[in-house]
């Protein structure tokens with residue numbers, strides 16, 4: 369543990385590159401790590417899922433300061449961990465997250481990560497379900513805010529399921545639309561359909577990596593598609609020269625920030641018009657997921673995690689090992705200037 373902690377060197381705040389929005393490094397271990405997803409705790413600390421080299425939950429404390437500190441909270445009994453989202457148990461004293469990942473035999477599982485109220489200590493881990501063979505590529509997760517213990521789970525092989533955490537049951541094909549399927553002919557390095565999922569104002573928003581698009585579909589309060597609802601496309605990011613879109617998030621106005629993974633840009637998408645612009649030009653190669661800060665004064669900061677693995681990043685000169693990082697993008701200028 370001490371050895372691993374020592375790898376997380378705190379890098380002083382500095383601007384990575386002259387994009388439209390400034391980004392700074394919050395923490396960056398030596399090469400060899402892959403950060404996959406992110407949630408922000410009510411106390412402002414970050415929770416990061418580490419995909420490689422081992423499946424771990426990392427926390428970053430004080431990410432808004434130049435004294436950010438990283439620490440492993442849990443090492444998971446998984447080969448890789450992917451999505452994470454906080455869900456409601458109905459008791460407001462609880463702080464619980466659902467995480468999903470895959471096992472050595474390629475099967476997939478879900479766990480809860482639970483913090484004791486007010487505790488700054490390590491959370492406990494509890495297995496919710498080992499998915500059956502119809503679930504092959506778990507990715508993003510999104511809690512249904514109007515119902516306790518209900519979380520949607522994206523399967524990048526082409527559908528979104530509905531997990532009832534208290535019952536331990538999974539409706540594998542709850543959302544099963546053509547817009548969620550991968551495209552086997554995609555130029556992106558991986559065959560990936562639906563990837564990131566987020567619920568806002570009666571819609572399930574989802575990215576499809578191979579289709580290079582973000583969609584939304586009307587959703588009921590119970591967390592099912594509304595009767596007869598069909599996905600509508602919000603943006604096709606090939607219009608700004610991007611070949612694939614990874615996870616994303618919505619700001620408080622309901623507009624989207626999207627990661628581009630194999631590229632090194634971050635996109636901003638107005639909703640519902642779909643007008644799409646590049647707002648971070650480079651410096652965050654392999655960006656894969658993002659979430660806004662929750663500490664007062666930090667809510668315009670978009671925390672971004674990157675895969676950092678060897679990936680072809682044209683703007684970074686081809687196949688370069690970038691090293692995973694957590695970066696912070698200050699979006700306040702965009703709000704005052706461009707919207």
Ligand SMILES: *[C@@H]1O[C@H](CO)[C@@H](O)[C@H](O)[C@H]1NC(C)=O
Nearest residue numbers: 499500501502503539540541
């Ligand atoms: C997969 O889904 C199909 C269709 O719903 C079902 O018939 C089959 O039993 C499922 N397979 C497993 C392993 O649960």
Ligand SMILES: *[C@@H]1O[C@H](CO)[C@@H](O)[C@H](O)[C@H]1NC(C)=O
Nearest residue numbers: 579580581601604605606607
């Ligand atoms: C996105 O735009 C490209 C280029 O016009 C087009 O080939 C592709 O079919 C579009 N994708 C979707 C999902 O609309």
Ligand SMILES: *[C@@H]1O[C@H](CO)[C@@H](O)[C@H](O)[C@H]1NC(C)=O
Nearest residue numbers: 679680681682685686687688
């Ligand atoms: C990057 O690696 C891929 C696969 O190994 C290879 O096809 C491609 O030509 C490489 N690109 C560069 C710029 O080196």
